[in-house]
Amino acid sequence: MPTPAPSPAVVLRDLTFTWPDGAIALDALTGTFPTGRTGLVGDNGTGKSTLLRLIAGDLAPTSGTVSVAGTAGYVPQRLTLDTDATVADLLGLRSALDAVRAIADGDVRPELFDAVGDDWDVEERAVAALAAAGLPHTAGVLDLAVGTLSGGEAVLTAVIGLRLRRPDVALLDEPTNNLDGDARERLAELVRTWRGALVVVSHDRDLLELTDATAELRAGSLTTFGGPYSAYEQHLAVQQEAALRSVRDAEQTWRRERRERIKIADRVAHSQRQGRKDAADAKFVKAAINDRRNSAEKSQGARRGAAAAAESTARAAVETARGAVRDDDRITIDLPDPEVPASRRIAVLGSSDGRDVVVAGPQRVALSGPNGVGKTTLLRRLLAGPSPAGELCTDRVGYLPQRLDGLDPRATVLEAVRAGAPGVAPGELRARLARFLVRGAQVERPVATLSGGELFRVHLARLLLAEPPAQLLVLDEPTNNLDLASVDRVVEALSSYRGALLVVSHDRSFVDRLGVDTRLLLRSDGRLTEAS
Structure with a gap:
């Protein structure tokens, strides 16, 4: 007698979600996610992050139902924006940790014992798990603010928290964002050995190859294929x-x-x-x-x-x-010519060996280094003014931050982008935004309601549509939150950009395709040297 197929981990029935401004994110979506590891793919703006939030219970459906076989744990795409949260919050262990500490101080309220359950060694287990993953595990680490961690450290900490809590269904939204090579290997091992159901949204092909199934969200439908992403691509x-x-x-x-x-x-x-x-x-x-x-x-x-x-x-x-033939929209990026002469000095980067790196003309510089070493801090010091990190020689600089936290969340998309190009008429700006696939009612949506991919495109539009055009683009992990096709379009645009470029990225394929002239390495001891 054949073995019956296992029950699905998640079942969606006529699932609809509408944002308060009336924008429809999902409309009558029906489908399932199997047990095991599933890679969820789809173009930016199709609703992948919204779907994960609905499954996690972070959002309530406008209509239809979401059924989860057990508990759900969720690592959001934009967790690094909550800089006031602590490591314990990221791990999802704050309530149990506070209860254990309160009981140790003599508080014997019954609800505290309920919060602890059998998890009396929560602090020791958490610190040990952080140490095993190569993350900071000094005394008091659980009370550190997320803002003290690098983006990669924050993401990996949140994933480890899921592993500690052992939910029946784990949901990861772009977990490789900001991770260096070593951290990606540790994440891959966590995914490879995951027990239970796992749904991961990612543009990282290596991570998608570790999944048992691939689900694609496209044109309002969810299609599930039994196999990793490469097999789905062939299909x-x-x-x-x-x-x-x-x-x-x-x-x-x-x-x-x-x-x-x-x-x-x-x-x-x-x-x-x-x-x-x-x-x-x-x-x-x-x-x-x-x-x-x-x-x-x-x-x-x-x-x-x-x-x-x-x-x-x-x-x-x-x-x-x-x-039946796919003809999906893709972003179109036409960068203006910043008119930078080849001999024009754009920036000077301070080197620990006394040999400063001069960025001139349309030079391309890639900065690498392990998570937590201070790459983002170095960029911010450079942008803030002369310092040991270096000095800018132009005031026409465009900066794409790693945390995507530079826009007013209450502003509409049009208002946010127009702040960088105040002389451009709203109608013309709408036309230009359409080339970034930001169209119609989306232009009037508040920034706070955007998905990670949509937020990235708005940041990118503000950066690249600025007038006058930037002579230096400083990009901190620019491929985060982008679908695979959009990464290709960004590479095409930056490859023809005639200004200077300073990029931090752990995506080695992306850096190689840019045709980088100079590679710099920021070491763990803070030294900046030219990479071989």
Whole structure:
């Protein structure tokens, strides 16, 4: 007797979610997530993060239902923005930790014992787990603010917290953001050995290869495939090749039916001309002419109707076939020329060996180093003014922060972007935003309601649409939150950018594709040296 298939970990039935401003994020979505590890993919703005928040219970559906087999634990994409939270909050252990400490101080309220349960060694277990992952584990580490951690340390800490809490369904939203190579390996090991159901949203191909299944959210539908992302890509390639063949076949049939209809129309026109000629010929009697005309009109009408119906059916088949072919929108980035001469000094970066690095003209510099070493701090010191980190030689600088925390959350998208280009008319700015796939009602949405991918595109639009254009772009982990296709578009744009570029990224493929001129390494001891 065959073994029954395991029950799904998550079931969605007609799930709809609408934001308070009326924007529809998900509409009547139905589908399931299996047990095991599932990679959730889809273009930016399709609702992946919103879906995870609905499954986690962080949001309530407008209509429809979400059923989870047990408890859900969630690591959000934007957790690094909550800089006032503590390490214990990130781990999800704050209530148990506070209860243990309160009881140790003599508080014997029953609710405190309920909060602890069997987790009396919560602090020791948490510190040991942090140490095993190579994260800070000194005394008092659980009370440190998230703002004291690097972005990578914060993300890895939150993932470890899920492992400690052992929810039935774990949800990770872009967990590789900000992680250096070593941290990515530790995350990969956590995912590889995960027990229970796991749903991970990611643009990291290596991480997606560790999953048992791939789910794609696209055009309001959830499609699940049994296999990692590379297998799903191959499946899609075969599917799309077949779809394109179907389009070609349908178009060929449509052309044939159209030619046949035109041919029949020509015959009918010829027959009608012949009828008029016969009517003018005196040798035909009137009754015979009428009989012939009536018979011809009936026959012609039947042929015309059949031909029109056949053409209409063929045209409908073409539309159906075309609907199976993917034609997704992609961001389009046209960078203005900042007119930077090759000899123009743009910035000077301080080096520990006394040999300062001069950034001149359209030079490209990549800064790397392990998590927590201070790469983001170095960038901020450089932007703040002359310091040991270096000095800027231009005031036309565009900065993309790692935490995406530079916009007023209460401002609309249009207001936020226009702050960087106050001289551009709103109508023109809307047209430019559309090239970043920010269109229609999205332009009037508050920044606080945007998904991670949408927020990134708005930050990028403000940066790249600024007037006058920046002579130096400083980008801190620019591929975070981007779908795979959008990463390609950013690479294309930056590759043709004629200004200077200073980029921090743990995505080695991205850095290599930019054609970097100089690679700098910030070491654990704070020394800045040229990388080999």
